[in-house]
Every structure is written in C-alpha cells, then in structure tokens.
Amino acid sequence: MTLTIGNGAGFLGDQIDAPRRLVEAARLDYLTLEYLAELTLSILARQREKNPSAGYAEDFLEVLASLLPAWKLQPQLHVVTNAGGMNPTRCAVAAANILVQHGLSELPIGVVSGDDLLARLPKLQADGCPLINLDTGQPLAELNRSIVSANAYLGAQPIAAALDAGARLVITGRVADASLTVGPALHEFNWPCDDWQRLAGASVAGHLIECGAQVSGGYSNRWQALDLANVGFPIAELAENGTCVITKPHGSGGVVDRRSVIEQLTYEIGDPAHYLTPDVDVDFTSVDVEQVAANRVAVHGATGRAATDSYKVSLAYRDGYMASGQLLIYGKDCLAKAAECGQMIFERLRLAGVEFERTNVEYLSAGQGVPGLHRPPLDLREVLLRVTVHDSRREAVERFGKEIAPLITGGPAGLAGYASGRPSVRPVFAYWPTLIPKAAVEAKFEVRAARDMAKLDV
Numbered sequence: 001m002t003l004t005i006g007n008g009a010g011f012l013g014d015q016i017d018a019p020r021r022l023v024e025a026a027r028l029d030y031l032t033l034e035y036l037a038e039l040t041l042s043i044l045a046r047q048r049e050k051n052p053s054a055g056y057a058e059d060f061l062e063v064l065a066s067l068l069p070a071w072k073l074q075p076q077l078h079v080v081t082n083a084g085g086m087n088p089t090r091c092a093v094a095a096a097n098i099l100v101q102h103g104l105s106e107l108p109i110g111v112v113s114g115d116d117l118l119a120r121l122p123k124l125q126a127d128g129c130p131l132i133n134l135d136t137g138q139p140l141a142e143l144n145r146s147i148v149s150a151n152a153y154l155g156a157q158p159i160a161a162a163l164d165a166g167a168r169l170v171i172t173g174r175v176a177d178a179s180l181t182v183g184p185a186l187h188e189f190n191w192p193c194d195d196w197q198r199l200a201g202a203s204v205a206g207h208l209i210e211c212g213a214q215v216s217g218g219y220s221n222r223w224q225a226l227d228l229a230n231v232g233f234p235i236a237e238l239a240e241n242g243t244c245v246i247t248k249p250h251g252s253g254g255v256v257d258r259r260s261v262i263e264q265l266t267y268e269i270g271d272p273a274h275y276l277t278p279d280v281d282v283d284f285t286s287v288d289v290e291q292v293a294a295n296r297v298a299v300h301g302a303t304g305r306a307a308t309d310s311y312k313v314s315l316a317y318r319d320g321y322m323a324s325g326q327l328l329i330y331g332k333d334c335l336a337k338a339a340e341c342g343q344m345i346f347e348r349l350r351l352a353g354v355e356f357e358r359t360n361v362e363y364l365s366a367g368q369g370v371p372g373l374h375r376p377p378l379d380l381r382e383v384l385l386r387v388t389v390h391d392s393r394r395e396a397v398e399r400f401g402k403e404i405a406p407l408i409t410g411g412p413a414g415l416a417g418y419a420s421g422r423p424s425v426r427p428v429f430a431y432w433p434t435l436i437p438k439a440a441v442e443a444k445f446e447v448r449a450a451r452d453m454a455k456l457d458v
Contacts, residue, residue, distance in 0.1 A: 003188050005181050005205070006235040009033040009081075010212025012040045012057050018212070020066040022233045023077065025249035029188070031067075032180040033060060033081035034210050041174065042316045042429035044085040045149035053458070055086035056094075064095055068102050077168075080159060080180050084171045086149060088113050089458050092171045096453035099169075105451035110162030112172035114443040117150040117313065117436070124440060131313070134433045145317040148429060152311040152436055155278030157193060158443040159183025165447040174314065176277045181206030181236065189240050199280040200304030201242025204287060207275070208246055208264050208299065209234040215246060215264035217254025227253030243300035245292065256295040265289065265299075276312075278438075281305040310435040319430035320357070320392040325404035325423040330382045331414040338363050338385040341411050345387055345403045354399050358390040384417075390428060397425045 006028045008019030012035040023031055035057040048055030060083035071077055084091040092111045099107050117124065121140075125131065131140035151174035160183045162170045170183070185191065185202040193199075208215050213231045220226060232252025237245040248256050265284065269275045275282040281304060288301040329338045342361040349355070364384040367374040389400045401422040408418050448456075 001189070001240050003030070003185060003238045004028050004235060005030040005032060005184060005209070005238060006233060007032045007034060007209040007212055008233050009035060009063070010210065010214065011035065011037060012043075012059060014212055016059060016062060017066065018233050019063050020070070022235075022249065023067060023070040023074065025252065026235055027074065027076075028235070029076055030078045030080060030184045032209070033063065033079065033083060034177050034180060034212070035060065036082045036085060036174060038314050038316075038431050041086065041149055041151060041314055042431075044087075045316060045429065046427065048086045049148065053087070053090050056088065056091035057083040057085055059083075060091065061094055061098060064098055065102075068099075068104070072104070078163065078170070078184065079168070080170045080172075080183060082172045082175055082180065084111070084113075084173045086116065086151075086173065088171050088173045089456065092453055093456050093458055095169065095171065096450040099450040100454050105449065107168050107450045108166045108447050109450055109453045110165065110167030110170040110445055110447045112154065112158045112162060112170065112175065112443065112445045114158070114441060115151045115154050115172075115174040117152055117441070118147065121147060121150055124436070127440075129436060129440060131315070131434045131436065134435065140315075140432070140434065143317060143432065145319065145430075147315060147317045150313055150315040152313050152441050153278055154311065154441070154443045155179045155307070156182035156186055157279075158445045160186035162445040162447055163187035165445070167447045176279070177210040178203045178206030178277055179279060181209065181238070182279050185238055194306070196280050196304035196306060197302070198242035200282040200302040201244065201300070202238060203275070203277050203280055203282050203304070204265070204284070204299060204302045205236040205238050205244040205246075207269070208244075208261060209236050211264060211267065213254060214267065215260055216248045216256050217260055220260065220263075222255075226255055229253060242302065243298065246297045246299060247295055256297055258289050258291045258297055261289050261297045261299065276308060278307060278311055280307050309438055311438055311441055313434045313436050315432040315434055316429040317432060319428040320390060321394045321397040321425050322388060322390040322428050323397045323401050323423040323425045324386060324388040325401065326384055326386040326417065327404065327407065327415050328382060328417040329385055329412075329415055332381060334383045334414065335363060335366055335376055335380060337412040337414060338383050341385055341407055341415070342387055344407065344411060345400075348403055349400060352399065354396050356389045356391045356396060356400070360388045362386045362388075394425060401425065
C-alpha cells in the first residue's frame with residue numbers, strides 16, 4: 001500500500017491557487033496545508049486580541065472554497081491543515097459554513113486543540129514548570145513583559161485519532177510541521193506509536209514537503225533554468241515501510257531531483273543526527289536519496305529513536321513598538337546624502353528630547369542586504385534609505401514618524417518616495433522558545449459533521 005500525500009502551502013501567504021492546481025493535477029489521498037511559523041503565530045495572536053473570533057489563517061477559507069469541485073469528485077481525498085492557528089474551533093466553524101453552503105453538510109470535520117497554553121501559564125509555573133528560554137537559559141518568571149501567546153508543538157497522534165473517527169478535514173492549531181504527514185500515516189497504516197523506524201521515515205517525508213515548492217525547485221540558485229511561474233507543489237508517495245518517493249504533478253514547472261531534495265532535507269533541521277519532533281527523534285545522517293526517474297526521487301534509510309518527553313513551545317511577549325521609514329535618494333553622492341539624512345533625523349529628534357532604545361539605518365542597494373560581503377559599486381546613483389526605531393514608549397516611536405517627510409524640503413536635494421505618508425507604528429512581539437513536559441499538555445480532538453460544526457457558538 002502506498003499513501004499519496006501532497007502539500008499545497010508552505011506558509012501563510014503562499015500561492016492561493018496551488019492547492020487547487022495540485023488536487024486537479026494529481027489523485028491524492030491527503031492534501032496538507034502548512035500555514036504556521038513563529039512569526040505567523042504572533043500575527044494571529046495579535047488578530048485574536050483585536051477580535052476573539054479571529055486568529056486563524058483566513059486564506060484557508062478561500063483555498064477550501066476552491067477545492068470543493070475536486071473534493072466532490074474525489075471521495076478518497078482528505079485535507080489536514082494547521083490553519084486553525086490560535087483559534088482552530090472558530091476556523092472549523094467558518095470552514096463548516098462554506099461546506100454546508102456547497103452541499104457538503106455531512107462531511108466530517110476534525111478539530112485538534114490543546115496546544116494553546118496561554119491561560120494555563122501561571123498554574124504551570126506554580127506547579128514547577130520554569131519554561132526556560134532555550135537560547136538564554138532564563139526562566140520565564142524573570143520576564144517582566146506581557147505574554148500574548150504560548151503554543152505547544154503537538155504531534156501526529158491527535159490528527160490520527162481524528163482521522164480514525166472519520167474526519168475528512170482535520171484542522172489543528174500548532175502542531176509540528178512534519179506531523180501533518182505523520183498523522184495520516186499512523187491512521188492509514190495503523191503503525192504503533194513507538195515504531196520509531198517507520199515514524200522516522202514518515203517524518204522525513206513530511207519534512208521534505210512541508211515547505212511547499214522549496215523541494216520542487218523553489219528558492220533555487222538554478223532559477224534561470226526552471227519554470228517557477230508554474231512551479232509544481234510536492235507529492236510524497238509514502239510506503240507502509242516508511243520509505244517514500246518525492247515527486248510533483250506531470251507537466252508542472254520546477255524540478256524534483258536529488259539536489260532539490262537534499263537541499264530541503266537539510267533545511268532548518270539543527271543537529272542532523274537528532275531531528276527532534278513530538279513523534280520521534282530522527283537521524284538524517286542515515287538517509288539515502290536516489291534519483292529513480294525524471295522528477296522522482298526515492299528517500300529511504302531514515303532511522304529513529306524514542307521521542308523526547310517534552311514539547312517545544314512557541315511563546316511570544318510584548319516587546320515595545322517599532323516603525324520604519326524609507327526614502328529613495330538619487331545622485332552620484334547618494335550614499336553620502338543618505339548617511340547625512342539618517343544623522344539629521346536622529347539629531348532633530350535628540351533636540352526634541354527623544355532618543356531610542358534601538359535604531360537601525362540601512363542603505364539598500366549599497367551592499368547592505370548582506371553586510372560586509374560587497375562594497376558599494378563605484379557608479380552607484382541611487383540608494384534606498386531605510387531608518388528603523390524600536391522603543392518601549394509608543395509616543396517616542398510616533399514622534400520618529402514625523403521626521404521623515406520634513407527631509408524633502410529641509411534636507412539634501414534628490415529625495416523621493418515620501419508620498420506614502422508617515423510610517424505606521426507597530427507593536428513588537430518577541431520570541432521565547434522553551435520546552436514543557438508532555439505530561440502537562442492534553443491534546444484533544446473532536447469530530448462533527450459540517451452541519452453540526454457550523455452551529456457551534458464560539
């Protein structure tokens with residue numbers, strides 16, 4: 001038995017038509033849609049603060065509507081997604097309403113929750129969970145800031161349980177990216193949850209497709225030789241023994257070859273001998289990658305060990321405010337003018353009694369995209385000045401925003417790009433990576449027909 005799992009989204013903001021094109025071009029058993037990252041969770045937390053009914057990936061609703069014609073024709077197709085973000089039940093209710101409106105009121109929807117720890121943080125700390133910052137070693141109790149979100153990276157088991165209960169659409173909050181693939185494998189193959197070798201293989205498959213088109217030619221330095229306008233999104237053909245073949249729809253752009261697969265295999269993994277997920281500790285150093293045909297790459301040899309007894313937690317806290325303003329500066333002396341403009345902004349603010357906790361001045365197109373790597377070109381004629389400030393005082397950041405436009409008539413000649421108005425002040429959410437014992441987290445799921453899910457009052 002082979003399970004065909006495609007991934008149609010690698011992040012919130014990915015190609016909105018890619019999932020539809022994928023299910024129309026290939027017969028899939030499962031379509032996964034991966035929307036979450038640490039930054040995304042902070043954005044969704046901010047949305048939920050403003051509106052308790054928000055906080056999920058609203059792009060998913062547009063994607064879901066586009067999938068309905070193919071879904072009606074493909075009874076084998078399941079969709080598994082972490083689009084629920086900070087509010088998976090509300091996302092499920094919104095999705096259910098779309099399904100009901102299009103005659104799919106009986107379709108079972110599964111919701112996975114339990115990852116959101118925000119309300120439980122005081123009790124967790126009181127019970128002796130220090131929530132140590134993995135980068136600094138500092139316990140959370142020493143953080144004198146307002147916390148806006150805290151989400152554990154759940155694993156594959158609650159996804160599998162929802163599928164076992166009949167769900168054709170599973171919506172989760174924060175789960176590990178690869179678990180979107182491992183969950184269907186657990187369900188379909190009925191693997192034991194301690195079958196570390198096969199779980200390792202499925203985790204490798206999930207890792208390879210989780211970033212969407214990156215494994216099929218996206219983000220490649222071979223871009224000139226590839227058709228990326230029509231890039232094909234990836235498919236993992238996962239065998240019951242945990243091996244897989246990575247491919248893409250016939251006729252689509254991009255490429256799936258040994259190089260593209262290895263590039264994605266080593267992307268964001270930390271220690272390659274210990275790729276830690278909630279499901280298994282994977283050793284990538286034993287993996288073999290073999291080109292078996294055009295746009296078909298076999299992946300096998302992954303080995304696994306018992307998963308750790310902790311979940312990773314993505315925690316975000318308020319860290320003041322920031323604003324960023326920019327101007328286009330033209331002329332053979334553009335770099336000197338840009339430096340002078342940056343100094344003028346901060347000198348005028350200093351005279352007004354305003355100084356900042358953090359500042360950054362950049363001269364884009366002068367080699368500062370990768371600082372220190374290249375010198376500015378000798379014939380440089382224009383540069384984009386970008387000035388950014390960060391401070392715990394909102395009023396200070398607002399005052400900064402009033403000093404960009406005055407340069408037009410009170411600074412050097414040759415400035416443009418001021419018509420967009422004053423830069424907006426944005427709250428900053430900082431990241432606090434930590435761990436929590438699995439025993440302290442209760443992963444939950446429920447499955448309801450779309451017509452019943454749509455009636456929930458949340």
